[in-house]
Amino acid sequence: MPTVVDTVVLHYFLVVDRAALLLELLEAPVGVPRIVFDPDDGQADDAMVSELRRNIRYEQRIADTAVPTNGDDTTRELESARATAQTRAVRLRAMDGLVTDGAIEVIDLTEDELDLVGRLTAREPDPSLGILVALDDGEAACVAIAVARGWTLATDDGDALRVLDHLAPDHPYDRIRRLLVRGATDGLVTEAEANEIHEEMTRAGFWDRVRPFPER
Numbered sequence: 001m002p003t004v005v006d007t008v009v010l011h012y013f014l015v016v017d018r019a020a021l022l023l024e025l026l027e028a029p030v031g032v033p034r035i036v037f038d039p040d041d042g043q044a045d046d047a048m049v050s051e052l053r054r055n056i057r058y059e060q061r062i063a064d065t066a067v068p069t070n071g072d073d074t075t076r077e078l079e080s081a082r083a084t085a086q087t088r089a090v091r092l093r094a095m096d097g098l099v100t101d102g103a104i105e106v107i108d109l110t111e112d113e114l115d116l117v118g119r120l121t122a123r124e125p126d127p128s129l130g131i132l133v134a135l136d137d138g139e140a141a142c143v144a145i146a147v148a149r150g151w152t153l154a155t156d157d158g159d160a161l162r163v164l165d166h167l168a169p170d171h172p173y174d175r176i177r178r179l180l181v182r183g184a185t186d187g188l189v190t191e192a193e194a195n196e197i198h199e200e201m202t203r204a205g206f207w208d209r210v211r212p213f214p215e216r
Contacts, residue, residue, distance in 0.1 A: 003152040004031040004145045007051040007138045012201040015088045028103040033141035039099045051138045059089035113144040130166025180212040
């Protein structure tokens with residue numbers, strides 16, 4: 001069964017330089033809605049680009065920020081932040097190559113899927129969809145594809161998973177921690193490596209603080 005992947009899952013596997021692990025776990029090629037990543041929007045204004053392109057530009061702006069040259073602690077912190085942002089921007093740009101190589105397939109939504117996205121992102125929640133708050137565009141597009149095409153959904157958005165369960169009970173899905181556990185179970189990484197990857201993701205902003213494996 002193909003998998004459709006949202007921005008959060010892609011973002012954190014990319015920024016820790018583990019895209020290859022993600023693609024092996026999900027059996028590439030995987031699908032990504034164009035709103036999540038559009039390989040053709042590199043010259044568009046910020047308001048018009050896809051979600052991952054926006055993330056790339058955010059990191060690059062930090063990397064390009066001027067740093068004072070007085071050499072104090074603040075300067076060193078800023079230099080460290082710039083270096084980290086530059087590394088993340090480079091890793092996120094790997095999306096272009098993954099699309100070109102065919103490991104990631106950019107998905108254009110059908111009219112029915114676009115209609116569902118509109119309902120999932122509407123300001124007034126539709127209770128018939130099991131929705132409490134409007135979904136972001138990327139998550140809504142991923143849910144629409146998963147439901148309409150029967151694909152597995154890879155996301156760490158709790159609202160998106162709640163809607164998925166309402167629209168398609170027992171539908172297959174993956175979350176980051178679950179993927180890391182499977183990576184260790186399948187022998188792709190060790191349990192210690194899975195925990196290290198998860199910890200690096202949390203340092204990059206991932207909100208899940210529960211390790212894939214307990215400390216031994």
